[in-house]
Amino acid sequence: MKVSIIGSTGRVGKSTALCLAEEETVSVLQLISREESFERSKGELLDISDALAAKGVSVELETSSNIKDVEDSKIIIITAGIPRKPNMERDDLAHVNGRIVAKYASEIGKFAPDSMILVVTNPVDVMTYVALKYSGFHPSKVFGLGNHLDSLRLKNYMAKHFNVHVSEVHTRVIGQHGPYMVPLISSTSIGGIPLEYYSKRDYFSDYKPFDLEGTIRKVINAGSNIISRKGATEYGPAFAVSNIVKTVLNDEKRILTVSTLIDGEVADIRDVCLGVPVKLGKDGIEGIVPFLMDDNEREAFIEAAEFVKGSTMEVMRLLEEEGLKRR
Numbered sequence: 282m283k284v285s286i287i288g289s290t291g292r293v294g295k296s297t298a299l300c301l302a303e304e305e306t307v308s309v310l311q312l313i314s315r316e317e318s319f320e321r322s323k324g325e326l327l328d329i330s331d332a333l334a335a336k337g338v339s340v341e342l343e344t345s346s347n348i349k350d351v352e353d354s355k356i357i358i359i360t361a362g363i364p365r366k367p368n369m370e371r372d373d374l375a376h377v378n379g380r381i382v383a384k385y386a387s388e389i390g391k392f393a394p395d396s397m398i399l400v401v402t403n404p405v406d407v408m409t410y411v412a413l414k415y416s417g418f419h420p421s422k423v424f425g426l427g428n429h430l431d432s433l434r435l436k437n438y439m440a441k442h443f444n445v446h447v448s449e450v451h452t453r454v455i456g457q458h459g460p461y462m463v464p465l466i467s468s469t470s471i472g473g474i475p476l477e478y479y480s481k482r483d484y485f486s487d488y489k490p491f492d493l494e495g496t497i498r499k500v501i502n503a504g505s506n507i508i509s510r511k512g513a514t515e516y517g518p519a520f521a522v523s524n525i526v527k528t529v530l531n532d533e534k535r536i537l538t539v540s541t542l543i544d545g546e547v548a549d550i551r552d553v554c555l556g557v558p559v560k561l562g563k564d565g566i567e568g569i570v571p572f573l574m575d576d577n578e579r580e581a582f583i584e585a586a587e588f589v590k591g592s593t594m595e596v597m598r599l600l601e602e603e604g605l606k607r608r
């Protein structure tokens with residue numbers, strides 16, 4: 282069970298490394314960095330080793346600046362790339378990060394042809410498509426983190442509002458990891474009871490009206506809100522990545538929302554990567570789980586698809602113009 286992280290000296294990369302190692306999800310963790318970050322990567326490895334000793338956990342940690350060392354990985358996580366600064370949209374990074382992701386995906390296709398790729402680099406839906414096309418992998422093997430994190434944020438806000446354990450909230454966010462995200466409110470339930478019932482009667486003695494619009498705005502702005510205060514998001518993405526990796530390595534068949542290629546399965550949308558609920562197991566995506574949308578959600582999902590597709594096609598055109606050849 283070898284897992285590699287590309288971009289392992291970055292804030293998301295190193296937090297992900299610690300999280301995966303301390304949960305004993307993997308047996309070998311390969312930290313890949315650029316040549317100029319190699320010493321730093323070694324430092325991260327030593328620091329994580331100390332943490333694991335304190336925890337009494339034994340995971341083999343390796344570090345390399347040679348991409349060839351991703352070979353034999355089951356999953357390769359790409360976190361390499363430029364992060365957003367305050368007041369930037371994720372989409373502003375599409376071209377510059379597209380180059381980085383295309384290069385690594387192509388090398389992964391060459392050195393680890395039987396692996397799976399989990400993309401974290403933003404704008405993640407566009408980058409998932411780039412990784413898919415430049416690795417030459419089957420769509421079931423390439424997926425992106427975005428809406429799983431958004432879904433966790435929504436769950437968390439709702440659990441706090443209704444004062445229930447977070448596991449009682451069943452909800453998800455689909456579409457784009459960004460302003461075109463679509464919270465699936467029509468299928469949201471708390472303790473198995475549809476959300477709409479909670480506005481009709483007082484289920485709890487401490488019931489307060491739920492501000493749905495305000496909560497959705499909070500989820501959309503959650504990343505920016507953290508970035509404007511501390512410069513980056515780290516722990517949320519790292520633990521969300523760990524959920525996905527564990528689900529695959531342990532063949533858990535959990536239904537998580539990841540960015541994946543949509544090709545006619547939803548609202549007749551084709552050839553774009555977006556967040557949808559999928560069943561995940563040891564071979565990656567076992568299928569998109571059919572889900573219900575009301576008319577507004579469907580319209581918003583189609584709008585998200587149009588936006589992400591426009592951005593994706595533009596990046597693919599620029600990469601091809603620059604001579605980056607697909608596998």
Ligand SMILES: NC(=O)c1ccc[n+]([C@@H]2O[C@H](COP(=O)([O-])OP(=O)(O)OC[C@H]3O[C@@H](n4cnc5c(N)ncnc54)[C@H](O)[C@@H]3O)[C@@H](O)[C@H]2O)c1
Nearest residue numbers: 288290291292293361362363364401402403405426513518
């Ligand atoms: N999908 C999500 O939910 C999510 C959440 C948080 C961050 N992100 C994204 O993850 C990426 C990393 O964020 P971060 O905060 O860790 O950034 P960071 O600046 O801390 O780390 C970036 C990493 O990428 C590497 N890197 C930078 N330029 C590179 C290049 N040209 N070639 C190869 N490697 C390069 C750096 O060496 C470093 O290891 C960003 O694109 C960020 O927007 C996504």
